Amino acid sequence: MSFWAKLVEKVVGGGGAGDGADEPTGDAPAAHAASAAQSELQRDVALVAAAGSAGGPSIEDGLTVLRRLRSSPLQGRALDELVARHAVLPVPEPIALAIAHSLVDRGEPATALRMVASATSAHALLLTADLHAESGDLASAVATCERVLLRELDHPGARERHRRWRAALGLAADPDARRPDAATATVVTSEPDAPYVLLREVGRGGAGAVYEAEDRELGRRVALKVYHDPSRNSAQLTHEAHVAAALAGPGVLRVFDIDPAHGWLALDWVAHGSIRDRIRARDASLLLPLARWALPLAATLARVHAAGWVHLDVKPANVLLAGDGSPLLADFGTARRAGDPTTSGSFGYISPERLAGRLADPRDDVYGFGRLLEDVLHALPAAPEAAHSGGSVAERWYPLAQACVSAEATRLADGAQIATRIRTELMGA
Numbered sequence: 001m002s003f004w005a006k007l008v009e010k011v012v013g014g015g016g017a018g019d020g021a022d023e024p025t026g027d028a029p030a031a032h033a034a035s036a037a038q039s040e041l042q043r044d045v046a047l048v049a050a051a052g053s054a055g056g057p058s059i060e061d062g063l064t065v066l067r068r069l070r071s072s073p074l075q076g077r078a079l080d081e082l083v084a085r086h087a088v089l090p091v092p093e094p095i096a097l098a099i100a101h102s103l104v105d106r107g108e109p110a111t112a113l114r115m116v117a118s119a120t121s122a123h124a125l126l127l128t129a130d131l132h133a134e135s136g137d138l139a140s141a142v143a144t145c146e147r148v149l150l151r152e153l154d155h156p157g158a159r160e161r162h163r164r165w166r167a168a169l170g171l172a173a174d175p176d177a178r179r180p181d182a183a184t185a186t187v188v189t190s191e192p193d194a195p196y197v198l199l200r201e202v203g204r205g206g207a208g209a210v211y212e213a214e215d216r217e218l219g220r221r222v223a224l225k226v227y228h229d230p231s232r233n234s235a236q237l238t239h240e241a242h243v244a245a246a247l248a249g250p251g252v253l254r255v256f257d258i259d260p261a262h263g264w265l266a267l268d269w270v271a272h273g274s275i276r277d278r279i280r281a282r283d284a285s286l287l288l289p290l291a292r293w294a295l296p297l298a299a300t301l302a303r304v305h306a307a308g309w310v311h312l313d314v315k316p317a318n319v320l321l322a323g324d325g326s327p328l329l330a331d332f333g334t335a336r337r338a339g340d341p342t343t344s345g346s347f348g349y350i351s352p353e354r355l356a357g358r359l360a361d362p363r364d365d366v367y368g369f370g371r372l373l374e375d376v377l378h379a380l381p382a383a384p385e386a387a388h389s390g391g392s393v394a395e396r397w398y399p400l401a402q403a404c405v406s407a408e409a410t411r412l413a414d415g416a417q418i419a420t421r422i423r424t425e426l427m428g429a
Helices: 003-013 030-050 059-070 075-088 093-105 109-115 122-134 138-151 158-169 230-246 275-280 291-306 362-379 393-405 415-426
Strands: 196-204 208-215 221-227 255-259 264-268 319-321 327-329 388-392
Touching: 030 059, 030 075, 059 075, 059 093, 075 093, 075 109, 093 109, 093 122, 109 122, 122 138, 122 158, 138 158, 138 362, 196 221, 221 230, 230 255, 230 264, 275 319, 275 362, 291 319, 291 327, 291 362, 291 415, 362 393, 362 415, 388 393, 393 415
Parallel strands: none
Antiparallel strands: 196 208, 208 221, 221 264, 255 264, 319 327
16 A cells, blocks of 8 residues: 555554554643644645645545545635645646535635636546526636537536526527538539639538639649538638638638639648548647647747737638648638627637627637637647657646636737747746
């Protein structure tokens, strides 16, 4: 049995033979008893705080002591100390979640929310969503609940909460309700005189489908985006092409041609696909090192924001990877000038402030970047980076993701701040 396991056994079991010398007797002064109680409290707190650390007790050992403390008169003082320690050196998520539940039981939801502020598991995120809802912040509750549903669609209680909170905000019950069925999508480029030959479908979303196609005249491969309803989406298609052309340059997917009447636009073909494709394949070859694509993507967002635009749909499916691993930002159909009203966005990547009706702001893209980064880290939690063998990718990069998806008051302001954070804290520059 390990030292820490023996300590847990001693704490939970009350000690064994020979321990009585350290216990206060009925005749001992009250000060002696108080001192012994304080020593026991400090021992328990230290054990819980060290749980999961190198050479320390296991997380299960820590949870065992924490469960004991919940039924102890010392619980309040122990929780206060653990909260204070967590602010300096965060404890593992299972420990933080258990402490948060104890704080909720004690009637301290605000403190509980701080304990799970950097949580990523479905259980912790759902508690975070409940705490946001309890405080009246339904927009943050919906945004957090969507993070749960993206990972576990059937997580107990998540869908019911999501529907109820969206309804309370006056939003559509099902954000995907208007998405056309594949059978209803028309592809006019199948006509004999169409300039492109369709080869295969590579993606489908709420606005349209994307195909790998070949230019009949030039023989080059293109990505052909075909809107589901040309008559309704003509203005959006034209807007997407114009914004992409205005922002043409490093990091933005090129637009070659458009046909608003038939509902399509031809884009640069990127054979490696999107970050979403790499996540689904659990393929780290193009995702590591993260700085190879994260820094250029942040720089692209900085350029978009400096030009007065907000992309408003930053997500894994809209970041393509070129042959050298560099990112290309795609789909400017929902982009708006900073300060303009926004349109609907992608499930799980809309900031709480935007859900609440706030005008377009670069911090919406920062939130999307953080969510995208979370998705990558969730898919590759233990992957090491060669240049930093002392820690996993997740250990090094999660603080940046949290700085991007945190409350607006503490969130990074724009792409330029993300890029600066990567250079100074994650690249040593």
